[in-house]
Amino acid sequence: MGKHLSDVQRLLIQTAWSKPGQRYDEIAQETGYSVTYLKQDAGPKLWRMLSDILGEKVKKSNFRGAMERRASVLPELSSPEATALQKSSLPTPSDPSAALQKDDEGKIVHQSQIDAIHRYQDWGEAPDVSIFYDRSDETAILEHWIVTNHCRLVGLFGMGGIGKTHLSVKLAERFQEQFDYVIWRSLRNAPPLQQILTSQLQFITNSEETDLPATVDEKLSLLIDYLRKHRCLLILDNVETILRGGERTGFYRQGYEEYGNFFKRLGECRHNSCLVLTSREKPKEIALMQGDTLPVRCLTLQGLDASAGGQLLQLKGCYWESGSQCQVLVERYSGNPLALKIVASAIQELFEGSLTEFLKYKTIVLDEIRVVFDQQFNRLPELEKTILYWMAIHQEPVSVEKLHSDICPSVSQATLIETVNSLLQRSLIEKQANQFSLQLVLMEYATNLVKEQPSRLAVELGLEFNEAEVLDSDYSGELDETELDVVAGGGYARPELVIWNRIPNPLELFNSSPHRKDSLSPATSRVSNRHLLNSLLRTGKMPVPQ
Template sequence: MDVQEVLKLADDLVFINTGKHLDTLQEVILRGTLQGQKYSKIADESHCSEGHIKDIASALWKLLSEVLGEEVNKANFRVRLEQVKLSNLWNFNKDFVHIGNVNFCENNSHSPKFPNSPTDEEPLNKGNTELKLRQFLAEMPKSGIFYDRTSELATLKQWILQENTRLVSIHGLIGIGKTALAVNLVEQIKHEFDFIIWRSLATSPPLSILQTNIIQAFCRGGAPNADGVVVLDNGETTGGLPLLNYLQKYRCLLILDDVQMINSSGQLAGNYQLGYEDYGTLFRQVGELSHNSCLVLLCWEKPREIAALEGKNQPIRSLQLNGLGAEAGEILREKGLTEDAKLSELIEQYRGNPLWLKIVATMIQDLFNGSLSEFLSDDTLFLGDLESLLHQPFNRLSESEKQVMSWLASETAPVSISKVPENLHLSRSQFLKVMQSLGRRSLVEKIQEGDRTFFTLAPVLKEYVKTNYSRPNIEKEARSPL
């Protein structure tokens, strides 16, 4: 069996015995195991600790051992499942009619039984053929304290409900509140849709796996097979992207979080990892084909397809989420900072980024006993734990982007890009591509003065770049930047 067949069989075994499918991290562990990866490698690629991966893996091997009635571990996982297939236990999943290597969504008038949970799906009533609201939100973060985003919510609701926008991206810097905004959007508009499905791309699932997972959600929700869609065991289809058939047949709100994780590191914004280019096809077709569904993408950088196709009169829109204003003071007060006269200065320095402000407020309590005045009296902008947070997006930059960021950080005032600085060693075309890429990543700020545009970095980003990048070294390494 190939990797996809093994993963499919493992998912079927777990589901038929627990009523739950493998989650994304479990799939990543199994895939890594099949590829001979160590837990440390799987942890690095999943952006979590090795200990956490080992804990999840241990529980997974125990579960599979209980299902099969014999020990399953990292070393014998593939062999055990191949034995299952040979023992003719392969065709047991009642959610699908299995014929050879092809799975058909079962076309029945009731959905399979699923455990009821407040964040996930509820089974349809038996005998009721009317499609009801189905919510698959197990991967959606729980809504915590939500700070004022009234205008952004109003804009998104107008785009989706009134203007039938089919493809929306919400992008912005790490910590700016994209996910929190989307969670509240779902709560406010979920009754307008037949299906609500939230999926995270944090572990970079191939489109074939994601698409099969989503289609399984439709099937579990009682949706009959859409126009004869056939999904092969390896995630491939007999033609086209079958997910699109479901988006056309039903009114669905589909949210994909952490979309940046399917893009390549070390390249300009919008370049997909090798083998992930089909995501671009999906995004483009969702925007171009006629349907009443909406796909919402949450990401650190604006997807290239949206940048090319969006427009005021187009069903494709993007919302760059910026920091909070005075309402961010509530975050600081909750952290015990009480000098109201100083709050606006701190908010401005950290650009109203909710997560950045929480991190710096904790540091002020730890090191300055909650005194904003003492903290702000120092000319140095402290990063503290914020520095490690910023490593994540900055590690994804190309060498030419790091070079330009270093140049911008060294400038004391906003700069024009009418000419390329000589020490950057970039052609005019290369320089403009880099600036456009940094803009799509929300890493540069634009300042308009009359008919002229100037660029600068936020204080936090400027301090980070000065601390972590030496421009002479970057220039030496970046002789072939693009």
């Protein structure tokens, strides 16, 4: 038996057909209906039903055009809504066959069936992931969380270039049939939450912006209501852009604090949908809500294995004489897909794709890779930078107790634990049992920063510095007993001075600068430089030249 249109649905259809420009408040004033009821309930439900029937997105402003284009499909449909709509006295074109096509298997399908596949997917600026490197283990975990366990919020975390964005798109493509709506959005340009909510609601409800509630709280409540009625997959990429830099991780930039409430409510409120977010850093609300058996879960992405990394290198035109060479290169860059793409391009340009030739050189951190790490490193507070320096000096996994005994200037154990945890939340360090370490490529990056510090301090002293001898040598490594004694006594006020003190004849690296106004004479410069350098080694502070 057919389902008849309600009075309010007929009213909206007649108005949209004859007066497409009339606003909901004007309709409400003429008919006595509540404007809220028309805008947030009856209208959205009607346009969504018509979208299902007509095979395209329908709203009040485009209803007549949609009917004129698609009314020919109605005789081919058998749903109750279609039957009711056929009785609505609207004009019907005469050639229904125009809406029929053949699918890839040669079967006759209706255009509305084809459109239904794309009708409720909004990919925003999602990248093309037609070329995707094996993430089968991660995908299996996420499928279990999202599809089987119906987790409400899932976080994908990892350092820059590790592949979070591509994996989020691939997940959406793979799981799209499990959801009524798929909406992918990037936060790269740090849009306010108001803008994101408006965009999501407009897509789900087929509404104009003027038809939506005004405040963020009202829009969030309306969104949650739809997340309960429909199974939606929402993806937010690059969440770190709304987080504050220069202090402990997880806190929001000024003006973006509302995102915290957004994550909290979607993680705690009952609904049938899932929000997936990607970030280099973990928002504090998610850190509090997550758990292995809770509806909020987090996955930290690791690098590609040798097999997947080798596929990437081959696609970039690289080749090697033995599988071990490929494995060495992938491990050298910790399987980071972006780093591998950058180095593969350099290998192609400089060595015609030969890994054998490239591996003859010790170079790991190319300029483009450094730019990626700089973006994340520059967001760190000074204490977190200092810890990374010390971990680079150790060159192997180190415990909190070891760091606490070594680090200078000294900090309380509680502060150190909080800082190490912050670095974990940023995906910059890895935990192995009760010890912490840096990935190989990040360790090389941090070591290079340490080695560059003497030249920077030389500038502070107004001295010229022979940087090549430091940068071309390896003075990093585990602290020996003498150095540990010096550290324990507070002898190194800056971690880079451990490296500096290892340089043979460090004073020979310096000369008086001809550009410094109070430059010393050659006869006295060596003595004065020794005084300055020794002072730096002892205190990290520069004495005022006499």
